[in-house]
Amino acid sequence: MSDIESGNPIVETRLYGCVVSDSFGQVVLHPSRDAYITTLKQLIDDSYLLCTDLTAVDFLTFGGGEGKSLAQRELPVGIQPERFEVVLNLISLENRTRIRVRVQVPENEPVLPTAFDLFPGSEAMEREVFDMFGISFTGHPDPSRILMPEDWEGHPLRKDFAVGRIPVQFKGAPS
Amino acid sequence: MSSDLIAATAEGAQEMRSRSNLSAKEVLREVGSVLRMTESEAAALSSIDGEANEDQTMIINMGPQHPSTHGVLRIMLELQGEKVLRCKPIIGYLHTGMEKTGEQLTYMQGGTNVTRMDYVSPLNNELVFSLAVEKLLGIDGDIPERAVWMRMLLSELNRMSSHLLFLATNGMDLGSSSMMIYGWREREQVLRFFQKVTGLRMNHNFIRPGGVAADLPAGWRDDVLAILEDLPARLTEYDVLMTNQPIFRERLQGVGVITAQEAVALGASGPIMRSTGLAWDLRRDMPYLKYEEVDFDVIVGSYGDAFDRYAIRLNEIRESMKIVYQILEKMPKGNYRIQDKKVTPPPRARINESMEALIHHFKIFTEGFKVPAGEVYVAIESPRGEIGCYIVSDGSPKPYRIHVRAPSFANIQTLPHMMRNGLVADAVAVISSIDPVLGEVDR
Numbered sequence: 001m002s003d004i005e006s007g008n009p010i011v012e013t014r015l016y017g018c019v020v021s022d023s024f025g026q027v028v029l030h031p032s033r034d035a036y037i038t039t040l041k042q043l044i045d046d047s048y049l050l051c052t053d054l055t056a057v058d059f060l061t062f063g064g065g066e067g068k069s070l071a072q073r074e075l076p077v078g079i080q081p082e083r084f085e086v087v088l089n090l091i092s093l094e095n096r097t098r099i100r101v102r103v104q105v106p107e108n109e110p111v112l113p114t115a116f117d118l119f120p121g122s123e124a125m126e127r128e129v130f131d132m133f134g135i136s137f138t139g140h141p142d143p144s145r146i147l148m149p150e151d152w153e154g155h156p157l158r159k160d161f162a163v164g165r166i167p168v169q170f171k172g173a174p175s
Numbered sequence: 176m177s178s179d180l181i182a183a184t185a186e187g188a189q190e191m192r193s194r195s196n197l198s199a200k201e202v203l204r205e206v207g208s209v210l211r212m213t214e215s216e217a218a219a220l221s222s223i224d225g226e227a228n229e230d231q232t233m234i235i236n237m238g239p240q241h242p243s244t245h246g247v248l249r250i251m252l253e254l255q256g257e258k259v260l261r262c263k264p265i266i267g268y269l270h271t272g273m274e275k276t277g278e279q280l281t282y283m284q285g286g287t288n289v290t291r292m293d294y295v296s297p298l299n300n301e302l303v304f305s306l307a308v309e310k311l312l313g314i315d316g317d318i319p320e321r322a323v324w325m326r327m328l329l330s331e332l333n334r335m336s337s338h339l340l341f342l343a344t345n346g347m348d349l350g351s352s353s354m355m356i357y358g359w360r361e362r363e364q365v366l367r368f369f370q371k372v373t374g375l376r377m378n379h380n381f382i383r384p385g386g387v388a389a390d391l392p393a394g395w396r397d398d399v400l401a402i403l404e405d406l407p408a409r410l411t412e413y414d415v416l417m418t419n420q421p422i423f424r425e426r427l428q429g430v431g432v433i434t435a436q437e438a439v440a441l442g443a444s445g446p447i448m449r450s451t452g453l454a455w456d457l458r459r460d461m462p463y464l465k466y467e468e469v470d471f472d473v474i475v476g477s478y479g480d481a482f483d484r485y486a487i488r489l490n491e492i493r494e495s496m497k498i499v500y501q502i503l504e505k506m507p508k509g510n511y512r513i514q515d516k517k518v519t520p521p522p523r524a525r526i527n528e529s530m531e532a533l534i535h536h537f538k539i540f541t542e543g544f545k546v547p548a549g550e551v552y553v554a555i556e557s558p559r560g561e562i563g564c565y566i567v568s569d570g571s572p573k574p575y576r577i578h579v580r581a582p583s584f585a586n587i588q589t590l591p592h593m594m595r596n597g598l599v600a601d602a603v604a605v606i607s608s609i610d611p612v613l614g615e616v617d618r
Contacts, residue, residue: 024310024551050439052554053563053580062569074548087565089552089580093439093453096460100552121442124588132274147267147617156275157576163279 016042019076028100030079033112036103040118043090048099051119053089054126056105056133060159083107084135088115088122105135114140132157232260237602239268245344245606246613250590252599259594259602264587269617277577281543282308285574286380289564292579293615294377295340298333298369299557300579300615301382302326306463307553307564308384311546312518319510322386327464328399328502329372329382330555331495335406336365337558338488338495341610345485346417348607349426354417361409368398385519386512399503403496410492418489427482431593431605434479441592442585445560446491447609450476450483457556469501481601481608488610491558518544543572559583559610581615 014020016039018029031039060083063072073081082104090099105112114137115122126137127146134155136143145152154161238249247268253261277288289304290297309315343358366376371392373379381388417423433443435451448455456473458466474490476483512519520539521532548570554563560582567576586609593605 023549026552051442052444052561052585053552053565053578055565055578055580057550057567057576062575089554089563089565093455098461098552098554119442120440121585121588124584125442128584145267147270149267156272161275163275 016046019078021076023100026098026100028102030076030102030104033103033105036101037113037115037118039101040088040115043099043101044118047092047094048090050091050093051088051115051122051125052091053087054115054122054129055087056129056135056157057085057087058133058157058159059083059085060107080104084110084133086112086129086135110135111138112136113138116140131155134158231255239265245611248587248606248611248613248616250602250606252594252602254599257598257600259597259599262591262594262602264590266584266587266613266616269613271617273618274576274578278574281572282384282546282574283540283543283572285577286383287378289577289579290378290380291614292581292618293557293559293562293583293612295612296333296337296558297378298329298382299555299562301380302330303553303555303557303562303564303579304577305382305384306555307551307566308546310551310553311549311566311568312384313547314385314513314515314518317513317515318386319513320507321390321509322511322513323464324502324506325387325391325511326382327466327469328499328506329369329387330464331498331502332365332368332399332402334558335402335492335495335499336362336369338492339365341488341558342413342417342485345607345610348603349423351417351423354413357409357413357416361406364402364405368395368402371395371398383512385515386510388512390511396503399499403499406492406496410489413489418486424482426601426604427480427485427608429478429480429482430597430601431481431484431608432479433589433593437592438479438589441588443560443589444585445556445558445582446484446487447560447586447589449474449487451479452477457554457561461554463553463555465505468505469498471495471498481604484608484610488558545570545572546574554580557582559612559615560586562615579615579618581618583609583611583613583616584618587611587616 015027016029017035018031018039021028021030029039059073059081075081084105084107086103086105088101090101091097092099103112110133112135114126116126116137116139123141124146126140127142127144129135130137130143131145131147132155144150148156233254235252235254236249237252239247249265249268251263251265252259273288273292277285280288285304285308286301289300293300306315309318339358339362343355343362346352346354346358369379370376372395373381373388433447433451435453438448438451438453444455452475454473454475457463458471459473471494474487474494476487516535521529521535525532526536546568548568550565550567552563552565554561561580562582563580565576565578565580566574569575590605590609594602597605
């Protein structure tokens with residue numbers, strides 16, 4: 001991040017006690033799971049009152065599979081990559097800035113404390129993440145499926161959840 | 176069964192506390208908390224008889240097949256007499272796994288997928304997707320001027336057509352079927368222009384990474400001017416028919432009120448947020464395309480009620496017209512898409528004469544183009560609020576993860592707050608004033 005030899009100014013690499021990275025001009029915070037809620041509280045105090053988006057990514061097959069050599073995950077130093085990542089996008093209406101929070105959530109314990117008490121608008125979004133990725137949010141008022149039927153098994157946006165296909169049959173084609 | 180268990184589940188223990196005794200935090204919990212039943216549970220309850228008295232509450236189900244729920248929105252209402260105590264929107268009836276589908280499609284094909292999410296403003300969906308892909312490719316600064324202004328033109332016309340559809344459905348929900356006919360009629364005029372430009376009335380897949388699919392057809396300026404000249408008189412008609420009509424005002428004013436704090440806390444955006452007096456419009460506050468170079472006003476309300484939301488949308492049509500006039504003046508000549516062989520297929524004529532062009536054409540349409548690894552979030556102002564696109568790329572021609580932040584999905588969460596202590600007869604007016612598109616709520 002900072003490079004003294006090349007003459008670039010030293011950038012503050014920690015913000016709100018978190019490791020910081022940059023994504024196309026947007027500030028990205030990488031808090032640990034334990035520091036997640038305290039970080040959000042600090043952000044609220046710093047006028048990031050609007051939680052526009054909360055979603056997750058499953059990194060199970062990232063960077064290859066099938067013999068391809070694709071890019072590996074790029075995470076700042078000190079962040080242990082885990083299978084899941086919960087991504088929040090916050091806006092400060094006062095300063096007209098955006099900030100992104102990315103939290104690593106391990107596969108063997110896909111649990112995160114809820115942000116509902118801080119951002120009530122994350123209620124449906126957390127339910128969607130639970131529905132699609134199976135990440136539970138402790139303290140959530142209604143931890144249930146939101147988009148899929150209630151008796152659905154599995155979490156569709158996980159990478160090990162197969163895509164459904166209907167075979168196409170053409171008229172007159174030999175079967 | 177032990178007597179403790181019976182005591183714990185007896186009616187007394189389950190009784191809801193008086194709502195006046197709740198603290199603000201508990202209220203927030205309550206309105207966002209569990210109030211849902213499966214269809215079979217609800218059917219089993221319907222056979223219970225007994226006389227209703229004033230203390231009893233009733234849970235009824237509205238939708239998903241109710242004509243005024245704009246598609247397949249289902250709402251559970253807890254009623255006391257005619258008063259709505261609580262309500263809970265239940266969604267997912269139109270879920271088709273579009274984000275999962277998006278992971279299987281190349282960046283070339285992705286536009287056809289996202290355009291079907293908010294089917295009332297498809298061009299805005301394509302725009303946000305294209306902007307996100309371009310940012311990942313690092314070509315967001317190299318898009319030709321003409322393409323940028325064309326995108327703005329289409330985006331603003333789409334805002335107009337979307338708001339006209341709102342005026343139509345809002346009128347119909349409130350009992351004015353003539354308003355419905357008028358709204359659809361004006362929208363059709365805009366859609367006819369879209370058909371001339373893109374070939375389709377809806378789901379255009381016209382705005383693509385790198386620019387737009389084709390140049391504007393001959394005579395486009397006259398077509399746009401015809402729309403702009405017809406509309407003001409029609410909007411004045413709407414003012415006579417709806418805005419200034421006492422019955423209509425009575426039906427909307429003071430209904431579905433939401434405060435600015437609530438709107439921010441619930442992540443609402445677009446006309447809902449602006450109706451509370453918060454002047455927040457991404458076109459002005461976080462400009463994209465060339466919105467810095469055009470002059471327009473952000474319309475805000477002051478009461479946060481359904482009438483404000485109606486008036487905001489009506490006047491946003493006028494603002495969009497203002498922007499479109501400026502676009503007509505400033506529309507530059509030039510390329511309509513980037514001349515970058517990586518993302519742009521070769522022109523049709525070259526394929527017949529050049530082997531390389533043919534191979535290039537074949538490769539780009541079968542394999543797609545590779546996008547550097549990274550993650551990006553781009554948001555623009557759609558007619559319904561902030562539409563965002565979050566893409567994680569692993570360097571392959573398909574997005575590793577594509578997530579669309581749908582404005583209606585967040586906006587629908589404000590329903591329980593707007594309906595609290597309102598009348599069940601106003602429920603339709605409140606739903607209509609949110610203007611949800613279920614295609615993007617469920618994705």
